Amino acid sequence: MKPLSGVKILSIEQYGAGPFGTQSLADLGAEVIKIEDPAMGGDYARAVGPHFFCSGDSSTDSLFFQAFNRNKKSLSLSLNDPAGRAAFEELVRTADAVANNLRGDVPEKISIDYSSLSTVNPKIVCAHLSGFGRDNERAHWPGYDYLLQAECGYFDLTGEPDGPPARMGLSLVDYMAGLHMALGLVSAVMKARETGQGRDVDVSLADTALYNLSYVGAWQLNAGAEQARLPRSAHPFLTPCALYKAQDGWIYLMCNKDKFWAVLCEEIGRQDLIDDPRFVDFDARFRNRPALQIELDRTLSEKTVHEWMDKFGGKVPAAPVNSVAQALAPDSFIAKDMIQSIESENGATVKLLRSPIQTGDDLSDDHLAPKLKS
Secondary structure, eight states: OOOTTTTTTEEEOOHHHHHHHHHHHHHOOEEEEEEGGGGTOOOOGGOOOOOSSSOOOOOOOHHHHHHHHHOEHHHEOOOTTHHHHHHHHHHHHHSSEEEEETTTHHHTTTTHHHHTTTTTOOOOOEEESSSSSSTTTTTSOOHHHHHHHHHHHHHSSSSOOSSSSOOOOHHHHHHHHHHHHHHHHHHHHHHHHHHHHEEEEEEHHHHHHTTTTTTHHHHHHHHOOOOOOOOGGGGOOSSEEEEOOOOSSSSEEEOOSEEEEEEHHHTOOOOOGTOOOSSSSEEEETTTTTHHHHHHHHHHHOOOOHHHHHTTTSSSSSEEEOOOHHSSSOOOOTTTEEEEEEEOOTSOOOEEOOSSSHHHHHOOOOOOOOOOOO
């Protein structure tokens, strides 16, 4: 049995952050039932394009929707309708948790917080994923990943120094917030099963985005450091740790331990750099980054990315700069065990990325996102 078999979660969710988190729980065996409003056509993500499979007419044909809702069930219920509310509360009686990723002021309004549902089931865990939290002046604000990337400094950290601020290429604030919500939910369910007492669990995009600043945040708070954007996506200090030019593209080197510097020099035939006083240790290499870039570019440009990767593999931390298509190609080592093909009810095959959590369970029973059901 999968680790979360026997855990029942009702999820009032939409779009990306919440569904990403509950999909992780469903992949681990939890029964996740999407409670979807029929008046709204269910989860808004069901209609999100631009890419669909089959005819694109079905509520499950959106590939965006499929990417966030594998292994779930669906139930069409209006919580504003007395009959729908009664059916929902009947489900709550036997559920472990109710999750949502609604605007911060909404859960209390529609009575899906712990104070509202504890009379139905005192063990229920109510997990809330909002933009800015539920008890502050921004509780009624809509929150989205890109907005939080902008406000929490990500744009300022991303891109070339002489270019405009830039967002990250993926919605990692959404994904991380979804996973934090899932972790908080499972942790609270464990305690509720032990004590018989449920609770509210709150995660916000804003808190998650700020928390992700990690050591950059610690540097600013304690040393007053304002981390600037660096050329070629370089590390703030470790050197060489940046993009360098090969004959036919870019290669990223990450010599984040001093021992790798000597190995790199040996592998590229530049032993002369090892004892060069400009590059003798991390401090020296950091101070002389521009000169080091010239030396490495000149040497690495003599061979292709593939040729260098053949030499570096297992010795020097290095990676080719791939496109998404290259990362997902059939001959990609990274993707070889991560892509699964799931057949839909009408015989179409949809390829999705597996969960990265391996528990030794058979994944052949994974199924596509659910149709909108009454």
